[in-house]
Amino acid sequence: MGTAVDTGRLAVNGGPAVRPADRPWPVWPVPAPEAGRYLQEVLHSRRWAISSPHHGDLFERRFAREFADYLGARHCVPTDHGSSALVVALESLGLEHGDPVLVPALTWAASATAVLRAGLLPVLADVDPETGCLDAAAVRDEPDVRAVVVVHWAATMADVPAISAVADGRGCAVIEDAAQAHGARWLGRAAGTLGRLGCFSMQHSKVLTSGEGGAVVTDDDALAGRLEELRADSRRYRDDPREGELDLRETATVMGANFCLSEFAAALLCAQLPLLDEQHAVRNRNYDRLAEFLADVPSVRLLRRRPEQDQLSLYEVPIVFDRLPAGMDNAWAAAALTAELGMRAYPPRPPLPRSPLLRPWTKPALAPLTERFVARHRGRTFPGADHLASHSVLLHHSAFLGDEQDMADVAAAVAKVAGAA
Helix, strand or coil: CCCCCCCCCCHHHCCCCCCCCCCCCCCCCCCCCCHHHHHHHHHCCCCCCCCCECCCCCHHHHHHHHHHHHHCCCEEEEECCHHHHHHHHHHHCCCCCCCEEEEECCCCCHHHHHHHHCCCEEEEECCCCCCCCCCHHHHHCCCCCCEEEEECCCCCCCCHHHHHHHHHCCCCEEEEECCCCCCCEECCEECCCCCCEEEEECCCCCCCCCCCCEEEEECCHHHHHHHHHHHECCCEECCCCCCCCECEECCCCCCCCECCCCHHHHHHHHHHHHHHHHHHHHHHHHHHHHHHHHCCCCCEEECCCCCCEEECCCCEEEEEECCCCCCCCHHHHHHHHHHHHCCCCECCCCCHHHCCCCCHHHCHHHHHHHHHHHHHHCCCCCHHHHHHHHHEEEEEHHHHHCCHHHHHHHHHHHHHHHHCC
């Protein structure tokens, strides 16, 4: 198999497509064999939420144990969303109102909006155009930040040990946003366990999903208790609940809110987690094949993966077209790839400085933080984030659950589109 293809007229312009229309792509999500049974258990358990009277074990507690074990973390506190995980992680640090928090410019808006929701000031930093992630230099350039949200982006991990070496010397906490990195590993250590706290999303498109869900992990015993209170209205779990009483007790050392994961979502996660490494193996094998197929395609590349990253977790896979035809952008390249493959390819979202989803001035209650946010970013440029956002085309990880022929089709389509450049 290879990338040989008719480089004539593109399918988007009426030419023949690379992939036949009768060859479907893998679908997502893939229900685990036990998913239906676990959901039925919840349905008839009389326990649909962690705030229900005690009557048998909770799937939420089971998932917390199993996900912590999977990652090698001491504690896991599930939440209703990945955004909530970021909020309670930031709140658990006990920072002062308006303290600055470093956030990469190339990420989903929640990495920054969670900072505002916690009463803190997001400070946007550029990313390395080779990896799409923050590096230690970005932390050195912002000496006043009190925390760093390090995002593992798309298919690559940031160098958290190097970032922590700078941050720790300043008393600056490192939070990993591992929403796109379930099971990724750095020298054998799982993403989310390299910083002081790690945050995960289990939203519909993620590699581990319950439709909506999230989690915070930490090895810090004191933070773990605060996290429980922050996500369950100032309540922590009882050590030994009695039949009919609530599992939660009002410890109230810090005021919390309700960000609790439902039992239905927790049951799905307990079913899906055992499939994760098997799916990783398929996706990662196909990713390596695609890299081989694309090696000789001019001006096209995948993100550079640091050698310390010894386990991939694919989420959205960027194909970077460093050269595009005159007058064409990566939205054109995405449409051209979609037409060739019969599968949606799409550009990354705009970097946060230009994102319509990060507009704190639309909320009057944020006015003081908004003024500082606007002033801090006036005149700043983000060339690394801008290049990746304007030259990449993304493929969802489900495309990598197929076989080698699927990767050959992707490579052939990329070569055909790149040839038009």
